[in-house]
Amino acid sequence: MGTERKRKISLFDVMDDPSAAAKNTKISGLADGGINSLINKWNGKPYSQRYYDILEKRRTLPVWLQKEEFLKTLNSNQTLILVGETGSGKTTQIPQFVIDAVDSETSDKRRKWLVGCTQPRRVAAMSVSRRVAEEMDVTIGEEVGYSIRFEDCSSPRTVLKYLTDGMLLREAMADPLLERYKVIILDEAHERTLATDVLFGLLKEVLKNRPDLKLVVMSATLEAEKFQDYFSGAPLMKVPGRLHPVEIFYTQEPERDYLEAAIRTVVQIHMCEPPGDILVFLTGEEEIEDACRKINKEVGNLGDQVGPIKVVPLYSTLPPAMQQKIFDPAPEPVTEGGPPGRKIVVSTNIAETSLTIDGIVYVIDPGFAKQKVYNPRIRVESLLVSPISKASAHQRSGRAGRTRPGKCFRLYTEKSFNNDLQPQTYPEILRSNLANTVLTLKKLGIDDLVHFDFMDPPAPETLMRALEVLNYLGALDDEGNLTKTGEIMSEFPLDPQMAKMLIVSPEFNCSNEILSVSAMLSGPPFTFIFLFLLPLVSIRVRLSSAVSSVGSAYPWLGGVLIPNCFIRPREAQKAADEAKARFGHIDGDHLTLLNVYHAFKQHNEDPNWCYENFINNRAMKSADNVRQQLVRIMSRFNLKMCSTDFNSRDYYINIRKAMLAGYFMQVAHLERTGHYLTVKDNQVVHLHPSNCLDHKPEWVIYNEYVLTSRNFIRTVTDIRGEWLVDVASHYYDLSNFPNCEAKRVIEKLYKKREREKEESKKNRK
């Protein structure tokens, strides 16, 4: 042991590693020369005992065995690909290796350099940076920090910053060469989020212009060679993970009903397998709740011959208190020495990627997940239950081997796994509406999108659609160049339509109200579990997420997930509906949301008021947060905050007109047949039953097009046909309009306008 340690010391002492000296001190009792090393070079304070305790554990991480190799490779290359499985320690250790190396070769001790490490999720950026600050024995926000939307926890002293990939993209908009950074680490690159994919292309350009910048791409398996090709043969390093073996079982025959098969498998495991918790992957809330009931019933029928079970559902919209239950221990045996209890977690993909549950020994994988697909032709996207990828299946099975050897039951045949599953899930950029992304790219100075070096180029049609939308919104001119309006739009963390509606809202004298509506329509109202208690050694961050996120991938409007501020508990649906009706505005759902926001403020943001009115307090707080951010951006561009007099007839009219100025491409017309057709695309759509209108308006704008049991438009507001002609005549240009009822109506409206003009002329004469 001693020799091994000494060997390690000799390997690392090039790096001026204080821990090496500390080891020396400990082992041989030599304080000599170790005195300076007992001082933390980052903050000049003596190391705490805890530092050494953690260091001991850190050194056992697989990645430490390759520290020297890593630094050598990094030293002689501008780009490096690092592949590491779960438990290798790459997310926490590699960035520390990097800052040590940069520090030792920088003569300028004023340290005007920074190392950035991106994460796809905020929680990861926060928790990992906290952990690393602890490991380095510094205060979070000082030498080590993080930066996420709404929270910049870093200082001028910061040398290592964890940030979300989207945040780095935002920084690039202001600092196109990312000049603050010496090294950028793109972590979880295999997830291929929209932001990471854009960063790939951007960094490839930046590296050409900045020979002093280095890039480390960290990923979990499989696609590494693809990354290598993309980054012109950058060296590849592999770090082993640390997972227990997981035995994989397939079914002999394809299962007809995966839900039934999953439940059957749960029961069998519970009856026949040794103790250990079960994780079942299903596709959605309803299915999960259904499965939980059935599992309870079936195991209940078995009586006392089996141990007690605790069945826990898990999906993102579950209230946090309920989510917390996944960490409860398995139930105790009913009688002493009786059959042991078992916890059964029935979860969506959230457990595949974002969340880790320790103690899982058995995984049941039916092989399906809900995935978003985008069809640029009809500009509609929908959630489809579809087969997962091999990478995803691999990640799911890995969930069984966190604490000890486990088993994974795949409810499909081995042949099907080999032949039918695609290796990776399509990256988000191929499944998304790219209006927002294109706007960002334009702002980043990338003019030629066709020749932009995407790792996976999106369909030309998707890019064309995006350019078209941006042109209609006035963000791009006819040559495709960013306009002044486009510049401002790109600064808003919103989809282009919404950004446009905000920018023009002062002209309609209602920017205060449009700000509130926008905030209510955006923001992250999602509930998630936040874990402060991190495992000492390995910090888990999402490994593979073949079935991973789809960002701004909504039809038409490209990217607003309605935060449902209305709570509707199963046991109090009627009361909840009545409460909602009290906020209802007959002209539409947007105005209803405005009512809710105003009421929330009038009641001083009181959580009790929220509870009594079936309003989601978290969603409201989030909306308020978003609103504040939007206000700051508005002020930055001298956009006036104003309101029409509430008692004026025009109060709501102005708001509706301003909304139309952004959302004129999302209009539906009520046909004489009694159903709605979307304008120009002529898709038959239905008002979503959640709407609060008391009538069927002839024209509506809608915020969301959802394809479920029918084609629904959700969050709709009544507008007038005349406004189409007034506010968006460039889009409602009749020479470029498919022949339909709506066209004929608009034609009449134009003629009416003409007549009015004539008359007013006459009257003036």
Next chain:
DNA sequence: GAGCACTGC
């Protein structure tokens, strides 16, 4: 009269 996989600025 219906339902929401998961993220991000």
